[in-house]
Amino acid sequence: LDCCLEILSTDSEGFPRRAVISIFTKWLREGCTGQLEDPEQFVSRVIQTVEQDLDWEVRLGGLELVDAFCSQTIWRLSQCPYAPVTSAVTNSTPQKELLQVFCRAKLFGFLFRSLCDCDKPVGQRACDVLIGLRGHFYPVSTLENPQEIEDSPAGRGIAWLQRTLRQGSVAQNFPTDGADGVDFQDAESMMLALGAIDLLELHDELNKSSDHVEESPQSLLQDILATVGTIEDNEVDCY
Incomplete structure (x- = not known):
């Protein structure tokens, strides 16, 4: 395991890193996490x-x-992956525990930041995962009242997050945990975000036929750097 993690973080070749993340994903999908002391970590x-x-x-x-990880965790806690829950049990202990698990694993920060990735397939997949989670916690597809959100303690941060997400890949200075009032590790805030942010609208934007996201200068620069990183003794200054 440590060897695979080292490859993922240090190997200069793209193929081994892709292979490692695929292996990790297969382990999780097949429930082979018994050897992990702390799956969340x-x-x-x-x-x-x-x-x-x-x-x-x-x-x-x-x-x-x-x-x-989300599918396995939901199955473990509810015995039914992504099964919709009624409003009567949405605030039950298992649902709160589920959100807390996802927050401790720092999933939400990764997912929301990925919505603004300069490569469109990444943003699309992040949106799909968030829509799946929203469908679990909010079986009725009705957005939360904007005024009620604004009046809540985390409301301003969530409103700011939604405005940032609408900027897509051109968004600058995307917040880290706790910045700008957005706490990606707070279960109540993330529950509010899932219910307030119009993920279907973002999904439509990400699925437009335009390739401007995939062909953006930032995306092209990352492709260049990723390629250069696989060639030894080759240094490039990019401005």
């Missing part, structure tokens, strides 16, 4: 590594791993 460590990877396929693989 493991997932958190992996996604913090892949989020910084210049290879968009590695970042996309990180989202597949998150999806697998």
